[in-house]
Amino acid sequence: MIFDSAAQLRRACRSGEFGGATTGHAPGRIQANLMIVPKSEAFDFLLFCQRNPKPCPLVEVLAPGVREPASAPGADIATDLPGYRVYRDGELAEERDEIASLWRDDMVGFLIGCSFSFESAVQAAGVPLRHIDQRRNVAMYRTGIACEPAGIFSGEMVVSMRPIKSRDIARVVEISARLPIAHGAPVHVGNSGAIGVVDIDRPEYGDRVEIMDDELPVFWACGVTPQWVAQRSKLALCITHAPGKMFVTDLEG
Amino acid sequence: MIFDSAAQLRRACRSGEFGGATTGHAPGRIQANLMIVPKSEAFDFLLFCQRNPKPCPLVEVLAPGVREPASAPGADIATDLPGYRVYRDGELAEERDEIASLWRDDMVGFLIGCSFSFESAVQAAGVPLRHIDQRRNVAMYRTGIACEPAGIFSGEMVVSMRPIKSRDIARVVEISARLPIAHGAPVHVGNSGAIGVVDIDRPEYGDRVEIMDDELPVFWACGVTPQWVAQRSKLALCITHAPGKMFVTDLEG
Structure with a gap:
């Protein structure tokens, strides 16, 4: 099935009902790559995005510890994507369907535009x-x-x-x-x-x-x-969406 | 006198020979507001700029501790402006003609576009x-x-x-x-x-x-x-250019 509404799709991810790729769902809504880094690395990463706007166009940067984006009120970036990847020391450590149990108050979420x-x-x-x-x-x-x-x-x-x-x-x-x-x-x-x-x-x-x-x-x-740069930089911890499993915002675009 | 060259103007600031407003000097070169904050506040400030691009269009963000901008090779943001203001706890503490003697390795310089x-x-x-x-x-x-x-x-x-x-x-x-x-x-x-x-x-x-x-x-x-926002936010330390005394880059614009 195709979800017409971004909020419905996010709820289906949260409940575990949906775990597929997001392309074609919620037509007209901006979808975003997710990148989560610890606060200690957040300045460097934000500066990386600012210096490289073509690969890293910023849709939104959440405050440290915050899981609800302004671009999708009521949503939770730790549960509302169909899949996540966790990288430790630059290596893919695991693929998960939620990261709420890994969440820490020093984590900073970046939503990056996609094609x-x-x-x-x-x-x-x-x-x-x-x-x-x-x-x-x-x-x-x-x-x-x-x-x-x-x-x-x-x-x-x-x-x-x-x-x-x-x-x-x-x-x-x-x-x-x-x-x-x-x-x-x-x-x-x-x-x-x-x-x-x-x-x-x-x-x-x-x-x-x-x-x-x-x-x-x-x-x-x-x-x-x-993701590739975080791997190459051997970041101690970084969490991203799984390939094709984007965060769907409420923004029109 | 009017300085035609950005590098000449910056050298005259450094030697103390020039301390006036920069408007009209080095025609065709991009001039910038300067804002220096400690690394501990740099993520918040970079995010503020990213969320408010009209008042805070970023020309360049220097790495922590770095005084030589890519937009002006050979320059030094701690000596090459005609004047500086130092704010402590949100209050204007002093106006100076250099800040090299105040420089710390955790300071982050932001160059912000001007009109x-x-x-x-x-x-x-x-x-x-x-x-x-x-x-x-x-x-x-x-x-x-x-x-x-x-x-x-x-x-x-x-x-x-x-x-x-x-x-x-x-x-x-x-x-x-x-x-x-x-x-x-x-x-x-x-x-x-x-x-x-x-x-x-x-x-x-x-x-x-x-x-x-x-x-x-x-x-x-x-x-x-x-500057006004840093004052209102009672930032412990922040250094800016003095009004009208901009940093003159080598960038054409």
Whole structure:
């Protein structure tokens, strides 16, 4: 089933009734990547987001210890996502369906924009997106593009890739540029080797997607970047959403 | 004398040769409000800026203890401004011409955009600005517009006001909206009572300026806001530039 209402979807996550990917649910509502770090690392991470707005566009930063976002009154970031990942010392330690039992008063939640809003806008303009038509996750790659470091956080940008027909590329750039909260304009068009993508047929995250002869791969900064950077920075503790299992806000966008 | 080069101006501040207002110097270079807070308050203050981008557009945030900005290689934020103010427990404690002797390794410098860039753009479009023609400081007012609070930082927005002819208002809005780093579009046009300005003839900061019959007062978010908010929040220690004595970066804008 598809949840029309963001609040209904969040309640179904909280009760354990729903644990799937959030794409396609609560159409028109902004969905967000979740990143939780201890207060001791929160300044560095907020500065990382401020210096890298394309991979890390901030939807909301919650005060330390606070679990109810202003962007979704009544919600709880510790229970209302379909799934979570817990990283310890830079390693994936466990995947869980709630983190209320791990919550500490020094934890700071960051909600970071995701690509769903711009994908809807691109489709509404009549440009097809193959991974959505094939019901797959988008293909994501590690690159050699260095992020601006901030304190303990440093590392390379992760990008998502969508094959776009040459005639549609300019339009897709224009549409996505208008949505900075959904990563904005692409960071690269074509020529994947130039940004350090090792093998276009083997994405490091998500699913491979075919690129046709009349298409070019178009690359956008990706919200998986902070997870990768937190891993590389060997952060003692960090909690994120599980891939594809976003926090659904009440914001329209 | 007018310094053409930002680096020359900064060196003259450092040697004590120059201690005046920076407006009109180093034309074309972005000037910035300075705000220095201890690391213990830096997350709250960065979050305050992130939540209030109109009064607090970030040009750069320096790492804790660092005095040389990326926006001005070779510069030193502790010596290269014409004047500084030191606030203790929310009270103005002293005005100084350097703060190197007060510097601590836990201090975090924030460079916040100022209105000079948009004033240049407005004048270049042929719209006169009376306070500049009369060589006065811009008129600034406390308002009843609440900023989005963040941790210990809360308070009302300070605005600057420029009288603009009715026929020029839309153009001035368009020009300033394109410069978010210089506070962006106005927050209010006309009707000063509606935003809680007590007496348009008695600005709380800067100099009074006359408003002619064919003009309306146009209000922009002002970089004095964080100083006022830090005072209201009774911050134990905070250091800012002295009014009108900005940090001049090498950035073009």
